[in-house]
Amino acid sequence: MLGQPFTTFIHPDDIERVVENYKRRLRGENVEQHYEFRILTTEGGVVWVEFSAVAIQWEGQPATLSFLTDVTKRRALQEQLLAKTREQEVIFQSTVIGIALFQSQQLQWANSMLESMPGYAQGGLQKGAQWAYCLKPSGTGVSFYLR
Incomplete structure (x- = not known):
């Protein structure tokens, strides 16, 4: 690595973004302090890194002192969580049960089936609305009353 660009x-x-931030940092301009980008391994793989750097003087010349942290596993976990969340959203929105x-x-969240029960269009129930609810005496469902 030493001696190579x-x-x-x-x-x-990611090269354009990283090089532009590098140039701006050396010129003393404000640059985002922390960001993520990909680096290539010697085997041709990809590793995500979190990057932070500060401008310094090195042997009388402007330079940067850079810190890189491997965040590949964290990003993979975030992507898995996002995929699982999307999957659950599909399940919640496609069920025939109001949730x-x-x-x-x-009210923090309601699926489309619940919205349709009292006759609201999708998105018609407003987050934060106060609702009282009770089971119908017949036990066949739930009635909602706006307070």
């Missing part, structure tokens, strides 16, 4: 190790899709999340009697 740092761009040799940066994923081609709602209330916190302190405030």
Whole structure:
């Protein structure tokens, strides 16, 4: 790595951003302090890194002191969580059962089936609306009353 241009190790899709931030940092301009980009391994793999740097003087010349942290596993976990969340959203929205999340009697989330039960269009129930609810005496469902 020593003596080679740092761009040799940066994923081609990220080079422009990293080089532009590098140039701006050396000119003393404000640059985002922390960001993520991909680097290439010697085996041709890709590793996501969190990057932070500060401008310094090195042997009388402007330079940067850079810190890179491997965040590949964290990004993979975030992507898995996002995929699982999307999957659950599809399940919640496609079920024939009305589902709602209330916190302190405030509606936080409702699926489309629940919205359609009292006759609201999709998106018609407003987050934060106060609702009282009770089971119908027949036990066939739930009636909602706006407070």
